[in-house]
Amino acid sequence: MRMWVPVWLRERWGVRVAAAAAAAAVVAVALVLAGIALVLLQERSVRSSVEDQARAQALNAVARLDDGESPEETVTEIATGFVLLQVLDADGTVLAASPQLSTTEPVDGGATAADPDSTVTASVGDDPLLVVREPAAGSLAVLAAGSLAAAERSTETVTQLAVVGVPLLALVAGAATYLFAGLALRPVEAIRSRVAAITGQDLARRVPEPVARDEVGRLARTMNDMLARLDAAQVAQRRFVGDASHELRSPLATITARLELAGRRGPTAGDVAAMVPEAHRMARLIEDLLLLARADERGLAPRRDDVDLDELADDEAARLRATGALTVRAATVPVRVTGDRAQLARVLRNLVDNAARHASSQVTIRLRSDGTEAVLEVADDGPGIPPTDRTRVFDRFVRLDEGRARDAGGVGLGLAIVAEVLAAHGGSVEARAADGGGALMRVRLPRQPVDGVVVPSEALPPTASRS
Structure with a gap:
């Protein structure tokens, strides 16, 4: 059973003391209610038993009177210390009575005359009595009075036991709860102490996991999962910082060397020609790093504009054709998506540049609709990507062995x-093997419904363009 404990109590006393106090309070309230119910039931049971005995003796006396026995003989034969008798005539005059009862006044004061099935409470001295009436032949009536002293004594006994037992049992329940709460919280304390000992340089450590698959066990496993994520994030951050520093060092070293030479002999056109590409390379790297930093901090939060993806694909195909270095084959259909045009244009640019960097002679761009999705494919005829690396290529600063040469361009951030x-746009990208060899990057984005004929992705121009 879950116990509700006030916040101020938990803050002031702690979990163990608060749980023990709450358990003691719950047990005390339950025992008090149970004690009250027990006393009431016990009193009712004893009173019913006294009434049954008194009525039985009254009926016995009625039977004797009906058989012609005199009132005095009946009272003498039947009356006991527990049940006392009176025999009355039709006027309520006492004809015979037990020695303890009055011989002039009915013990019930006439209260049961109108309703013989009722009972009244009377007293003789300090002894409480329960009185019942039974009619007899000849307009006679028998009053039988049963003693309630035993009922009162049993009620007092139960009450005294409850007064002593309730605090004692509540104290035992509180102490037991305090003890077992300490045992239950011991794994939590072990987790806390282990986490307190873990530093930022030692995230590979893990907290102990208890065998039980309860809340504490789930807490330990969740804590270990969190530490694993923090460890992986820290490793990725260190690698990211190291790779970024390495990539920035190269253009900075080139620019610094050229500036030192220019300072000694004066700047030349060759110095400018050498420094400008390096400065552009460093600017692109810094821009990429800032974009990824924004993505890590609060997400990219793209704009929600209507973007014609086929226009972006055609523009990138035209740009690549203008270089005159590769054959570019393109097949697109009108596809409109919702998103940030500048960011989606950057996606197209990065995919096309990556394909051009690894292509031997040809880059293929396809855009088609597939149900509610826009599917963009950019393929090259280069060496391709091994299956084991097709997920890793989208990590930061990852360049496969064949692409690690500086002349190949790129620092491993494009993908x-x-x-x-x-x-951020609700899409995805995957690396696959192209049909004719090489690598294929397949992008899927939610598309807007448009009118028009959907051209199959296999439909390519009959001739390729080269410029």
Whole structure:
């Protein structure tokens, strides 16, 4: 049973004391209510027993009187110390009575005359009596009075036991709750002490997990899962900082060396030609790092504009054709999505640049509709991506062995940015093997319904463009 404990009590006394006090209070209230109910039931039971005995003796006396026995003989033969008798005539005059009862006044004071089935309470000295009436032949009536002293004594005994037992049992319940709460909280204390000992440099440690699969066990497993996530995040952060520092060091070193040479012999056109690409490279890297930092801190929060994805795909195809280095094949259909045009354009640019960087001679861009989704595919005819690396390529600063040369361009953030932007737009990206070899990046985005004929993704122009 869950016990409600006030907040101020938990704050002042702690969980163990608060739980013990609450348990003692609950037990005390329950025992008091049970004691009251027991006293009432016990008193009712004893009173019913006294009434039954008194009525039985009265009926016995009525039977004797009906058989012609005199009132005096009947009272003498039947009356006992527990049940006392009076025999009355039709006028209520006492004809015979037990020695303890008055011989002039009915013990019930005439209260039962109108209703013989009723009972009244009277007293003789200090002895309380329960009086019943039974009619007899010849307009006679028998009053039988049963003693309630035993009932009162038993009620007093039960009450005294309750007064002594309730505090004692409440104290025992509180002490037991305090003890068992301490035992139950021992694993929690072990978890707390272990977590307190874990520093930022030692996130590989874990808290002890109890065998029981209860709330404490789930807490320990949740804590270990959190520590694992923090450890992975810290490792990723360190790797991120290290990789970013490494990537920034190279252009900075080139610019610094050129500036030192220019300072000694004067700047030349070659110095400018060498520093400008490095400065652009560093600017792109810083821009990418800022975008990823925003994504980690509060998400990218893209705008909700109408974006024609086919226009972005056609623009990227035209841009790549303008370089004249590769054959570009494109097949697109009108597809409109909701999102941030600049961010989605960056996704297209990163995917196309990545394909161009690894392609041998050809890049293929396809855009089609698939139910409620827009499917964009960018493929190249390069060496492709091994199956074991097709998920890892979307991590930050990940470059496969063949793409690690500086001349290949890129620092391993392009596909990571693609994944972050698409996730913010409710989409996804996956790496697959292209049909003719090479790598294929498949993007899925929720699309808006548009009118028009859907061109199959296999439909490509009959001739390829090269410029």
